[in-house]
């Protein structure tokens with residue numbers, strides 16, 4: 001459903017005229033229902049890759065290559081067709097849920113505005129649908145949450161609302177840019193589980209951006225390792241873990257904190273200093 005070929009992005013400094021290459025001809029593809037993880041250090045170009053898909057790259061940036069989404073090249077299509085794809089088929093879940101919601105709208109309005117066919121829907125029905133969306137992301141006290149403003153909800157609760165909003169438009173591709181980085185570890189796990197469940201239920205494809213290799217491996221079918229604007233390698237989590245192709249991936253694997261260190265062989269001390 002998505003086929004990205006030779007994606008480049010460069011920006012020119014308006015003062016010096018100096019050109020910086022931010023993405024260096026990256027290619028990757030994504031099947032229906034598949035999840036691809038983009039992992040790599042800060043500044044490696046993960047968010048910029050998503051921005052190119054959404055057409056929200058920095059003004060003045062030049063984008064090259066091709067982005068084929070279900071038969072349409074997003075870099076060459078224009079007008080209404082492009083607008084419709086970006087509005088209806090793609091949904092972004094960003095790192096900070098507070099930034100995703102209008103602070104002066106309560107959750108009910110946010111969810112109703114996101115629905116694909118909200119216009120013309122009787123008020124009571126729209127509200128019932130909004131409550132249904134919240135239930136889908138594990139929120140039980142829907143009346144209270146629907147009436148709340150973003151600042152009245154915790155970060156984890158709000159990120160659930162954002163996910164509910166993202167699936168309400170019935171997109172085909174979710175773009176999740178560090179969707180849980182702003183949350184504490186327990187909430188992080190809950191939100192990831194909900195995202196994963198909704199994705200599978202609706203058969204959505206997803207690009208999942210994270211610093212966290214273990215998280216990406218748990219959520220994604222394949223991982224793309226990025227460094228300095230280039231994709232170094234793409235493989236299944238097992239391939240990346242067991243047979244990394246580059247020194248950088250090896251270093252990234254070695255640098256990750258181990259939550260469950262492998263148990264060491266017990267050392268039998270028989271007084272000779274030799275191991276049993």
Ligand SMILES: Nc1ncnc2c1ncn2[C@@H]1O[C@H](COP(=O)(O)OP(=O)(O)OP(=O)(O)O)[C@@H](O)[C@H]1O
Nearest residue numbers: 011022040041042043044045046047048049058211
């Ligand atoms: N508006 C901009 N104009 C020019 N360069 C930018 C702009 N925004 C980001 N960059 C540069 O583009 C490169 C890639 O940035 P990007 O935000 O994609 O990194 P990232 O991998 O998402 O990092 P992080 O993990 O910190 O979010 C960086 O070198 C960054 O400095």
Ligand SMILES: [Mg+2]
Nearest residue numbers: 046047048177
């Ligand atoms: Mg980023």
